[in-house]
Amino acid sequence: MLRRLLTQTSSPRRLLSSKAPFFSKPSLSPFSSLPSSPDPPSSGSSTTVKHVEESGTAGTTISVDRSALFIPPDHSHEPTPDSELVKHLKSVIKFRGGPISVAEYMEEVLTNPRAGYYMNRDVFGAHGDFITSPEVSQMFGEMIGVWTVCLWEQMGKPERVNLIELGPGRGTLMVDLLRGTSKFRNFTESLHIHLVECSPALQKLQHQNLRCADEGSSEKKAISSIAGTPVHWHATLEDVPSGVPTIIIAHEFYDALPVHQFQKSPRGWCEKMVDVGEDSQFRFVLSPQPTPAALYLVKRCTWATPEEREKLEHVEISPKSMDLTQEIAKRIGSDGGGALIIDYGMDGIISDSLQAIREHKFVNILDDPGSADLSAYVDFPSIKHSAEEASENVTVHGPMTQSQFLGSLGINFRVDALLQNCDDEQAESLRSGYWRLVGDGEAPFWEGPDEQTPIGMGTRYLAMAIVNRNQGTPAPFQ
Numbered sequence: 001m002l003r004r005l006l007t008q009t010s011s012p013r014r015l016l017s018s019k020a021p022f023f024s025k026p027s028l029s030p031f032s033s034l035p036s037s038p039d040p041p042s043s044g045s046s047t048t049v050k051h052v053e054e055s056g057t058a059g060t061t062i063s064v065d066r067s068a069l070f071i072p073p074d075h076s077h078e079p080t081p082d083s084e085l086v087k088h089l090k091s092v093i094k095f096r097g098g099p100i101s102v103a104e105y106m107e108e109v110l111t112n113p114r115a116g117y118y119m120n121r122d123v124f125g126a127h128g129d130f131i132t133s134p135e136v137s138q139m140f141g142e143m144i145g146v147w148t149v150c151l152w153e154q155m156g157k158p159e160r161v162n163l164i165e166l167g168p169g170r171g172t173l174m175v176d177l178l179r180g181t182s183k184f185r186n187f188t189e190s191l192h193i194h195l196v197e198c199s200p201a202l203q204k205l206q207h208q209n210l211r212c213a214d215e216g217s218s219e220k221k222a223i224s225s226i227a228g229t230p231v232h233w234h235a236t237l238e239d240v241p242s243g244v245p246t247i248i249i250a251h252e253f254y255d256a257l258p259v260h261q262f263q264k265s266p267r268g269w270c271e272k273m274v275d276v277g278e279d280s281q282f283r284f285v286l287s288p289q290p291t292p293a294a295l296y297l298v299k300r301c302t303w304a305t306p307e308e309r310e311k312l313e314h315v316e317i318s319p320k321s322m323d324l325t326q327e328i329a330k331r332i333g334s335d336g337g338g339a340l341i342i343d344y345g346m347d348g349i350i351s352d353s354l355q356a357i358r359e360h361k362f363v364n365i366l367d368d369p370g371s372a373d374l375s376a377y378v379d380f381p382s383i384k385h386s387a388e389e390a391s392e393n394v395t396v397h398g399p400m401t402q403s404q405f406l407g408s409l410g411i412n413f414r415v416d417a418l419l420q421n422c423d424d425e426q427a428e429s430l431r432s433g434y435w436r437l438v439g440d441g442e443a444p445f446w447e448g449p450d451e452q453t454p455i456g457m458g459t460r461y462l463a464m465a466i467v468n469r470n471q472g473t474p475a476p477f478q
């Protein structure tokens with residue numbers, strides 16, 4: 001099928017360079033404190049996106065992708081009463097008798113069961129904090145559907161497949177994938193969908209958007225009326241049953257996994273930690289002695305090139321991402337199939353990328369935790385090495401830019417086909433959505449208000465595949 005869909009690819013372009021470190025002159029007494037304001041991002045603006053439904057009308061969504069955002073306004077230090085999450089974090093630091101790692105802070109802020117950022121609400125779109133590719137255009141999920149059907153064919157068209165999505169957000173990608181592949185009956189009939197989602201609020205939204213009817217009394221298993229497919233929910237990948245050929249999709253999931261941050265100092269590498277200062281505000285400090293995560297730092301540095309190692313002053317590592325990749329590789333290695341990872345990141349070691357976003361703007365990472373999204377660039381070489389280390393039965397492909405990936409899968413044909421049958425408003429929405437998915441920088445054709453110019457995500461986002469060796473090279477990485 002891919003042969004029919006192959007089309008011109010955009011030429012590879014350079015990724016955004018990693019942001020400059022946001023602290024520079026640490027004092028090094030035990031747990032010495034560090035300034036915490038992020039450097040301004042290099043470019044960006046807010047954008048209006050029209051999201052076209054294939055059979056419906058166009059809706060308007062004010063949205064900003066997370067890699068091109070405003071310079072943050074100065075952080076205000078006006079005292080506000082502590083939220084439940086702030087009280088919790090302060091008590092952890094107090095009873096631990098010292099600061100916590102940035103990774104522990106990030107994990108609590110995002111996924112604390114009671115007050116974590118993702119746990120109780122819909123955070124996407126105009127009224128949320130950021131927008132993701134599936135929300136930008138239906139074409140994104142449709143193209144992932146093309147990739148999935150191609151892989152299923154390479155797998156020998158098995159009669160039963162576990163299609164796992166990690167962190168499905170609103171479930172939009174899966175809705176568009178199922179709708180787009182519904183003509184391939186043998187494929188959709190083979191599917192058992194498993195959604196790995198920690199947020200009860202988002203699980204509910206996924207259930208609703210996938211038009212699910214519960215099976216029996218269990219809310220954790222349902223049938224989606226989009227393609228008559230069984231859908232199951234789990235909190236972790238380990239909970240998904242194995243032993244069945246598997247396809248895994250992780251779109252903007254890795255960037256939400258906790259990162260540890262390290263900084264080179266005259267004492268060697270120190271881990272950056274989060275503490276509470278005398279003014280009762282959170283602040284960054286440096287660890288006085290090696291921390292357990294230093295083992296992962298050593299491992300990551302062995303995968304860096306000598307040129308990379310020479311320049312390093314700051315390093316960000318994600319042991320959770322390494323462990324998750326190992327779990328994925330082992331599963332794919334023994335059960336067959338493959339995984340697709342798409343995220344914003346680098347094809348190299350990451351120095352200092354953690355960012356907080358609230359209402360489409362960068363804010364201070366330590367400001368009102370739980371009210372802003374935290375995310376970090378994905379370290380693609382670390383995923384590649386972790387997968388190869390975990391299983392001899394897998395091969396790793398990419399990363400390639402999102403622009404190359406979607407272009408090779410036929411997004412140009414798809415946008416042309418949709419443009420044949422739409423009104424002016426939908427056409428504008430399709431063109432700006434297309435640009436946001438595959439473009440680089442500001443859309444040259446834009447005639448609307450400057451502040452709504454679509455900004456392309458095509459080179460900032462990268463795609464990587466991990467597949468069972470028996471499957472050969474997956475589309476479109478040949």
Ligand SMILES: C[S@@+](CC[C@H](N)C(=O)[O-])C[C@H]1O[C@@H](n2cnc3c(N)ncnc32)[C@H](O)[C@@H]1O
Pocket residue numbers: 110111118132133134135166167168169170196197198199202235236251252253256257
């Ligand atoms: C940035 S959103 C991406 C959503 C979706 N993939 C998209 O592209 O629109 C991250 C998603 O991962 C989920 N998530 C974050 N951390 C998680 C964890 N540790 N375990 C399970 N789900 C998690 C969030 O609740 C959310 O659904």
